[in-house]
Amino acid sequence: MTARDGPPGLPALFGRVGRSAAVTTAPPEQDSGQESKFDRASSTIERFGTASVVFAILAAIFGVTFAVVTPPFWGHDEITQFGRAYQVAHGGILPQEIEDSRGVAYGGDVPKSIDDLMGYALRDYTDNPAEPGPMVFEPGRYSDLESAAISDEQKTIWFTNTAAYSPVPYIPAAVGIWTAEVFDADVGTTILLTRLAGLVAYLLIVAFALRALRERRVQWLAFTVALLPIAVFQAGTVTADTLTNALAMLVSVLIVKALFVGDNLSKVERAALLLSVLTLPLCKPTYILLAMLVVVVPPERLGLAGRLRWLPWGFAAVGGVMFLIWTKISAPTTEGMGRMRPEKQWYSVVPSEQLKGILSDPIHFASVFGQSVMRRDHEWFAEFFGELGFAYINVPATTIVACLLAIVISLGVAERMVATQRRTVLVLLALLATVAMIYVTLYLSFTPVGYFIIDGVQGRYFVPLAVIGFAVALRWFRLRLTDESGGLSMRGPAIAVIAATVVSLAAAVTRYYTFVWG
Numbered sequence: 001m002t003a004r005d006g007p008p009g010l011p012a013l014f015g016r017v018g019r020s021a022a023v024t025t026a027p028p029e030q031d032s033g034q035e036s037k038f039d040r041a042s043s044t045i046e047r048f049g050t051a052s053v054v055f056a057i058l059a060a061i062f063g064v065t066f067a068v069v070t071p072p073f074w075g076h077d078e079i080t081q082f083g084r085a086y087q088v089a090h091g092g093i094l095p096q097e098i099e100d101s102r103g104v105a106y107g108g109d110v111p112k113s114i115d116d117l118m119g120y121a122l123r124d125y126t127d128n129p130a131e132p133g134p135m136v137f138e139p140g141r142y143s144d145l146e147s148a149a150i151s152d153e154q155k156t157i158w159f160t161n162t163a164a165y166s167p168v169p170y171i172p173a174a175v176g177i178w179t180a181e182v183f184d185a186d187v188g189t190t191i192l193l194t195r196l197a198g199l200v201a202y203l204l205i206v207a208f209a210l211r212a213l214r215e216r217r218v219q220w221l222a223f224t225v226a227l228l229p230i231a232v233f234q235a236g237t238v239t240a241d242t243l244t245n246a247l248a249m250l251v252s253v254l255i256v257k258a259l260f261v262g263d264n265l266s267k268v269e270r271a272a273l274l275l276s277v278l279t280l281p282l283c284k285p286t287y288i289l290l291a292m293l294v295v296v297v298p299p300e301r302l303g304l305a306g307r308l309r310w311l312p313w314g315f316a317a318v319g320g321v322m323f324l325i326w327t328k329i330s331a332p333t334t335e336g337m338g339r340m341r342p343e344k345q346w347y348s349v350v351p352s353e354q355l356k357g358i359l360s361d362p363i364h365f366a367s368v369f370g371q372s373v374m375r376r377d378h379e380w381f382a383e384f385f386g387e388l389g390f391a392y393i394n395v396p397a398t399t400i401v402a403c404l405l406a407i408v409i410s411l412g413v414a415e416r417m418v419a420t421q422r423r424t425v426l427v428l429l430a431l432l433a434t435v436a437m438i439y440v441t442l443y444l445s446f447t448p449v450g451y452f453i454i455d456g457v458q459g460r461y462f463v464p465l466a467v468i469g470f471a472v473a474l475r476w477f478r479l480r481l482t483d484e485s486g487g488l489s490m491r492g493p494a495i496a497v498i499a500a501t502v503v504s505l506a507a508a509v510t511r512y513y514t515f516v517w518g
Contacts, residue, residue, distance in 0.1 A: 049214025146188025
């Protein structure tokens with residue numbers, strides 16, 4: 001071994017250009033007859049894939065950090081998200097209409113001690129002192145409210161916006177709430193366990209997805225997207241987006257593997273993909289077309305032949321029917337969505353009138369869309385990397401630059417995409433239609449009639465589409481990084497991607513803590 005070779009087993013972690021990114025090397029002889037700790041670690045990483053293992057480590061470290069340093073209910077819509085999760089945990093499947101003097105409203109009951117903390121958190125993040133004062137006005141008050149026992153007395157709270165979601169994306173959070181109740185946890189521990197349950201679900205699902213690409217260099221692209229600060233932040237708070245992002249990543253990775261890279265899926269991967277076709281549309285309906293892309297994958301790549309070739313179409317049909325059924329069930333909640341806006345706009349959100357306007361004057365809608373892009377695209381770009389919770393803290397420039405560096409390197413080392421032109425066009429059309437659905441949904445359900453832009457669009461809504469979008473781009477615009485020999489060693493690019501990702505997350509956590517806690 002020369003000094004340049006590095007320690008035994010290191011090539012197995014990063015590999016060199018070729019069909020497989022893993023290069024198997026003979027284990028060194030051991031005087032004791034047992035594997036060294038390094039060899040066992042190397043074997044584990046080779047079995048699960050470098051990106052999968054490193055993702056699990058970083059997602060756990062930074063996800064737990066965000067879960068701990070984020071004040072209770074300071075996540076995106078975390079008050080209403082927790083309310084819906086608590087309802088689901090106690091058997092509330094369908095949207096429940098509640099009395100509200102302002103008009104149509106949906107919600108449910110939570111313990112009064114939790115509602116007390118919700119009310120304080122809402123006032124605290126709404127009314128912040130000027131810089132350089134910390135956003136949290138009185139840290140001790142949180143400690144008092146979090147240490148309270150879960151009360152028997154219940155309070156009815158409003159969560160029309162999340163009542164529209166099916167129970168599916170709240171299953172991990174419900175498990176966290178059940179766990180807290182088993183151990184008779186106090187308010188603060190209940191919230192933390194609910195957050196951590198979602199993080200565990202995100203970690204397991206995405207790590208499984210990355211393992212599917214362990215023999216491919218494109219794993220680093222999926223790794224980078226999965227560890228965007230906004231994705232990790234949301235995984236550390238209570239939100240339906242946690243499971244949505246995880247399932248979208250799973251679907252995207254498996255479609256990239258089978259369609260764009262040209263590998264066959266294992267039986268377990270096939271089952272995971274088909275199950276996701278049913279569940280993803282029930283997490284957030286706007287991503288239904290991402291799940292439906294399973295029908296574009298050649299059946300032989302899924303290990304299907306004969307009549308089984310039509311199995312993906314059957315799952316897509318069932319997923320579509322379930323999507324339509326829940327859409328019908330949740331449709332009445334849109335009438336109360338205006339109450340999320342300032343009081344003077346409570347009754348200005350009228351979905352039926354907005355839809356009539358789109359159909360009768362599409363030119364006007366196109367003009368509103370153009371105004372939205374020209375006036376807000378810079379915000380969406382920054383939010384794609386991270387606008388952290390209802391503190392509305394944008395990640396620093398260091399984070400964005402580091403993320404972009406990781407993305408560029410990941411694109412540069414990715415394999416050549418082999419999907420046919422026709423199938424790639426179909427994927428692109430599905431992506432464009434999904435983007436359109438995001439804008440139209442917010443125009444109908446959140447934007448006041450006559451408003452000058454489509455309001456409510458956030459960059460984080462496009463994260464679930466990123467991996468597939470990059471795969472389409474690579475199919476037509478392939479980058480290629482090579483070394484002096486014309487090959488490609490993955491050691492340097494992989495280390496660079498990991499380092500850039502760590503920098504991006506560390507900078508995001510540091511800024512968030514500085515602004516919130518001082």
